[in-house]
Amino acid sequence: MIRLENIYKSFGKKTLFEDLNVQFQEGKLTAIIGPNASGKTTLVKIILGLVIQDKGKVFINGKNTFKDSSYRKLIGYMPQIPDFPENLTIKEILEMVKNLRNENLKMFDEIIEILKLNNELNKKFINLSGGTRQKVGALLAFCFDPPILILDEPFVGLDILSAYNLKSLIINEKERGKTIIYISHILSEVEELADYIMFITYGNVLFFGSINELKEKTKKNKLEDAILCLLNS
Amino acid sequence: MKYELFDIFKSKWLIFIFLFYSFIGYIFSYFGKELTRAILSHANVSLITLSLFSILFSSTYIYNNTKFIEFIITQPVKRKTIFISIFLSITLSLTISFSIGSFLPFFYFYSFNFNYLKILFLNCFIIPLFVSLGMFLAIIERDKLKGIGFAILIWLFTCALYDSILLYITIAFSSYPIEKIIIFLTLINPLDSFRLITLMDTGLYEIMGFVGKWLLKYFSNFWIISIILSLIYTAFFTLLSIFIFERKDF
Numbered sequence: 001m002i003r004l005e006n007i008y009k010s011f012g013k014k015t016l017f018e019d020l021n022v023q024f025q026e027g028k029l030t031a032i033i034g035p036n037a038s039g040k041t042t043l044v045k046i047i048l049g050l051v052i053q054d055k056g057k058v059f060i061n062g063k064n065t066f067k068d069s070s071y072r073k074l075i076g077y078m079p080q081i082p083d084f085p086e087n088l089t090i091k092e093i094l095e096m097v098k099n100l101r102n103e104n105l106k107m108f109d110e111i112i113e114i115l116k117l118n119n120e121l122n123k124k125f126i127n128l129s130g131g132t133r134q135k136v137g138a139l140l141a142f143c144f145d146p147p148i149l150i151l152d153e154p155f156v157g158l159d160i161l162s163a164y165n166l167k168s169l170i171i172n173e174k175e176r177g178k179t180i181i182y183i184s185h186i187l188s189e190v191e192e193l194a195d196y197i198m199f200i201t202y203g204n205v206l207f208f209g210s211i212n213e214l215k216e217k218t219k220k221n222k223l224e225d226a227i228l229c230l231l232n233s
Numbered sequence: 234m235k236y237e238l239f240d241i242f243k244s245k246w247l248i249f250i251f252l253f254y255s256f257i258g259y260i261f262s263y264f265g266k267e268l269t270r271a272i273l274s275h276a277n278v279s280l281i282t283l284s285l286f287s288i289l290f291s292s293t294y295i296y297n298n299t300k301f302i303e304f305i306i307t308q309p310v311k312r313k314t315i316f317i318s319i320f321l322s323i324t325l326s327l328t329i330s331f332s333i334g335s336f337l338p339f340f341y342f343y344s345f346n347f348n349y350l351k352i353l354f355l356n357c358f359i360i361p362l363f364v365s366l367g368m369f370l371a372i373i374e375r376d377k378l379k380g381i382g383f384a385i386l387i388w389l390f391t392c393a394l395y396d397s398i399l400l401y402i403t404i405a406f407s408s409y410p411i412e413k414i415i416i417f418l419t420l421i422n423p424l425d426s427f428r429l430i431t432l433m434d435t436g437l438y439e440i441m442g443f444v445g446k447w448l449l450k451y452f453s454n455f456w457i458i459s460i461i462l463s464l465i466y467t468a469f470f471t472l473l474s475i476f477i478f479e480r481k482d483f
Binding site: 011045048049050051052069070071072073075077079081082084085087097100101102 | 244298299300301303304305306307308309310311312480482483
């Protein structure tokens with residue numbers, strides 16, 4: 001379980017989070033949605049330790065993550081734009097992350113097969129297409145079989161088949177009981193995948209609950225309408 | 234660190250640096266006709282170019298790999314460890330590239346000789362200092378263009394502007410007893426102090442006039458002081474950078 005307690009974060013004079021309290025349910029997929037610059041990525045970055053909060057605490061499985069890097073072994077992170085040293089091959093990148101995490105590749109064959117990366121493993125990162133780079137990001141997030149997955153717009157740049165396969169993989173991992181946090185702008189995807197929605201605007205959480213709860217609350221049948229209703233309210 | 238070294242060693246920069254120092258080493262040895270001249274010319278060019286290559290390579294490496302550094306921070310590794318491994322990888326790869334590139338032509342012309350080995354060894358201390366400066370700039374300034382601009386400005390300052398200011402002070406206050414202050418100010422600039430060592434080591438201290446005589450009299454082991462001084466600067470900028478890096482938002 002991931003819990004953020006009394007989080008404050010400012011960038012210069014601009015305050016983004018003021019006493020933010022959120023709890024992500026274990027074994028559920030929570031989609032974070034919201035307009036541009038609403039704080040989605042910053043929130044995820046606070047969990048990952050990339051952005052350091054001014055005040056407040058982040059707990060992963062009940063343990064405070066402050067000044068601790070070992071908790072990140074529990075997390076598989078797929079960034080929006082994966083970037084690695086350009087002269088390393090995918091195999092070398094995998095080996096490097098394996099050494100950093102000090103653990104074995106548990107789902108390597110399965111993920112390679114799903115993402116169709118067999119023929120790309122010995123290519124340098126600089127020679128990979130945008131879509132293949134995205135697949136490398138997915139491979140690194142999933143292949144260590146971590147209990148928590150954080151995916152930042154995972155389908156951007158993927159072809160139809162790869163996006164379909166990745167979607168199936170995410171559903172499968174959710175069914176295996178993983179806690180998944182997922183940032184997206186595509187509501188049809190969110191409706192298909194998410195158990196919970198966190199709707200955030202400029203650091204304020206306007207809604208946190210299931211899709212049905214949101215529809216009931218806004219008295220709308222379509223998720224898109226419900227979101228627009230939230231925005232206008 | 235192993236994989237950062239892999240990546241850097243495959244980069245064209247390192248091959249360029251290796252070829253550059255091999256080439257100038259060969260040219261100076263071939264045309265200089267004697268070891269002292271070759272060492273002096275090579276050291277003079279190295280002091281200026283090595284500091285520039287080190288500060289530019291390190292700052293550019295950080296800017297070009299920001300997303301990768303971000304990814305590494307999301308892994309179970311301490312930020313301090315990440316910073317130190319990047320610093321060591323860049324320093325080590327540049328040092329290897331410079332020293333092998335410079336050693337080969339000298340070895341070809343003069344075989345093993347302590348004189349050039351000592352100067353090459355001393356010049357290597359320029360690398361960690363300017364790598365730490367380059368990394369410091371890349372960490373405090375997000376904008377790549379501004380960061381590289383500052384890097385060039387600092388390089389220009391230590392290489393040329395600093396000496397011009399000293400010259401100006403010397404002329405402006407020539408009627409005052411400022412010798413000791415000038416010597417002190419010369420010594421605290423690492424590039425100047427390494428330049429002095431090279432001149433003293435090759436027996437050309439006479440051309441420095443008063444400073445040369447003074448140094449020879451009081452600092453026979455001046456090169457040790459220069460190394461310690463450059464290590465102090467390196468440690469200062471590295472520790473400061475680690476302090477900022479540990480608190481930086483990505």
